[in-house]
Amino acid sequence: MYFRWVEKVKKFDIQTYQNLIKDVGGINVENLFVFMGKVQETFGCVPREVVRDVAMKTGFSEARIYGALTSYRDFKV
Amino acid sequence: MKETKLLTRRVGKYEPPDLKVYEAQGGLAALRRALEIGPESVIEEIKRAGLVGRGGAGFPTGPKWAMVAGEKEGQKYLICNAEEGEVGTFKDKVLLDGDPWLVLEGILIGAYAVGAEKTYIYINGEYEQTIELWNKLVIEARKAGVLGDGILGSKISVDLQVVKSKGLYITGEEFALISSLEMRRAAGRLKPPYPTEKGLFERPTVVNNVETLANVPVILSEGVEAYCNLGVADEPGTRLFCLSGDVKKSGVYELEIGSGTLEEFINEFGRGTTSGRPIKAVQPGGGTSRFLAGESLNCKLTAQAIREAGSGIGTAGVIVYEEGKSAVEIVKGLMEFYGFESCGRCAPCRIGVVRMKEIVDKIFGGEGASDDLEQLRQISKACVEVSTCGMGQAFPLPVLSALELFPQDFEAAIEKVSA
Numbered sequence: 001m002y003f004r005w006v007e008k009v010k011k012f013d014i015q016t017y018q019n020l021i022k023d024v025g026g027i028n029v030e031n032l033f034v035f036m037g038k039v040q041e042t043f044g045c046v047p048r049e050v051v052r053d054v055a056m057k058t059g060f061s062e063a064r065i066y067g068a069l070t071s072y073r074d075f076k077v
Numbered sequence: 078m079k080e081t082k083l084l085t086r087r088v089g090k091y092e093p094p095d096l097k098v099y100e101a102q103g104g105l106a107a108l109r110r111a112l113e114i115g116p117e118s119v120i121e122e123i124k125r126a127g128l129v130g131r132g133g134a135g136f137p138t139g140p141k142w143a144m145v146a147g148e149k150e151g152q153k154y155l156i157c158n159a160e161e162g163e164v165g166t167f168k169d170k171v172l173l174d175g176d177p178w179l180v181l182e183g184i185l186i187g188a189y190a191v192g193a194e195k196t197y198i199y200i201n202g203e204y205e206q207t208i209e210l211w212n213k214l215v216i217e218a219r220k221a222g223v224l225g226d227g228i229l230g231s232k233i234s235v236d237l238q239v240v241k242s243k244g245l246y247i248t249g250e251e252f253a254l255i256s257s258l259e260m261r262r263a264a265g266r267l268k269p270p271y272p273t274e275k276g277l278f279e280r281p282t283v284v285n286n287v288e289t290l291a292n293v294p295v296i297l298s299e300g301v302e303a304y305c306n307l308g309v310a311d312e313p314g315t316r317l318f319c320l321s322g323d324v325k326k327s328g329v330y331e332l333e334i335g336s337g338t339l340e341e342f343i344n345e346f347g348r349g350t351t352s353g354r355p356i357k358a359v360q361p362g363g364g365t366s367r368f369l370a371g372e373s374l375n376c377k378l379t380a381q382a383i384r385e386a387g388s389g390i391g392t393a394g395v396i397v398y399e400e401g402k403s404a405v406e407i408v409k410g411l412m413e414f415y416g417f418e419s420c421g422r423c424a425p426c427r428i429g430v431v432r433m434k435e436i437v438d439k440i441f442g443g444e445g446a447s448d449d450l451e452q453l454r455q456i457s458k459a460c461v462e463v464s465t466c467g468m469g470q471a472f473p474l475p476v477l478s479a480l481e482l483f484p485q486d487f488e489a490a491i492e493k494v495s496a
Contacts (some may be wrong), residue, residue, distance in 0.1 A: 029259070029260070029278065030195065030238075030278075031238060032260045033240060033257060033258050033259075033260055034238060034239075034240050034241075036260070037240070037241050037243065040243075060260070064260075064261075065260065067261075067262060068257075068260050068261050068262050071245075071262040071263060071420075072243035072244060072245060072257070072263065073243065073244040073245060074202055074243040074244040075243055
């Protein structure tokens with residue numbers, strides 16, 4: 001319970017991000033949690049740019065998304 | 078006593094995700110039959126089979142489905158709960174790895190019965206290989222026309238999303254699971270409304286354990302009568318028991334409900350305790366269940382008998398502790414885990430678990446005072462009574478029962494210091 005695999009943090013790049021969106025078939029509320037998990041696995045963290053973009057696309061506030069992300073042990077922001 | 082392989086009969090017999098072998102071994106027959114007889118009859122059969130949830134709370138599955146199926150309009154959801162974070166429980170992994178098609182069939186039948194088009198399977202993030210397998214399985218199922226628009230040539234469409242949990246024990250609780258899918262902080266909520274009324278995105282939602290859903294295709298293909306012949310009158314069928322702790326051979330065993338006593342099960346399948354010393358205590362339903370000791374180990378392996386003996390069957394994760402271990406040590410280990418995993422939403426659990434941990438640590442470290450036990454008891458009781466979710470109501474139970482069954486351990490730890 002104390003050990004977690006830590007992925008290497010990569011820099012945000014827009015092309016990879018857009019491919020991720022294409023893979024899940026667009027960001028919507030129903031697959032947001034899965035999408036964020038994929039972002040975490042790809043970049044090793046959830047970059048600020050992604051939070052901003054997701055907030056714009058879903059209508060959630062950035063604060064709410066950060067609030068959720070920081071409560072999970074496997075998300076890094 | 079012997080194993081009755083009903084759910085696990087195909088485990089190890091084929092290499093998932095291979096649909097052909099599964100179909101050759103009688104797979105997908107239940108789904109075809111369900112599509113033939115219609116959703117009402119499916120729910121009726123599940124009700125007649127008397128299937129209860131295998132995830133811990135033991136809520137009857139048929140009535141739960143009927144509640145959600147009663148809602149005619151709008152989107153409905155079905156979630157398969159494979160989070161399985163409970164201490165000493167690892168039965169779902171056997172089914173998810175060994176016979177994933179059976180679980181998928183259960184999910185599809187469930188979704189068809191309640192009229193849900195979108196389903197999720199929420200898998201524990203530590204089961205990396207299981208998640209990989211399920212991602213492959215979904216692709217395979219889409220290709221074979223089992224999943225997606227028009228399953229098996231019918232007009233029903235069901236979609237499955239594999240979700241990887243993000244490492245919190247509390248997400249095994251149904252409302253915390255729903256909160257996390259809604260991209261909120263994972264925490265329990267006050268009930269009612271139950272998820273069957275207002276669940277995911279405020280829509281009716283069914284949340285079922287993996288083992289519960291794996292029972293569904295078996296009931297439909299074997300027939301209700303054959304299924305009810307197994308087990309006892311009130312609790313038909315089989316159950317997967319996980320055996321761990323101080324036993325020589327731990328593992329998952331599928332047993333007919335009520336086929337033997339708890340002590341027989343530990344001695345025959347676990348081959349006795351590790352050091353050969355007698356059993357001190359047993360937790361029959363995972364880390365949050367009360368201890369059983371002495372005479373009460375002779376109870377039958379049914380939910381009712383274990384309840385009467387003074388504990389609960391919960392997730393059927395049997396944890397054995399042998400003689401020579403102090404109850405203070407056992408409780409300390411459990412408190413460490415639950416202290417780490419409390420979500421912090423409601424005060425009794427958030428503050429109570431820390432205070433309980435402090436007191437137990439104090440006693441264990443040899444600085445206990447005589448009024449500590451009374452304080453521990455009071456905090457536990459308060460926590461059981463006023464917590465919001467199942468975790469807060471359940472984690473003090475082992476502490477309370479340890480104080481009841483082994484007061485001498487605690488007193489000895491306190492007295493050693495004062496002397």
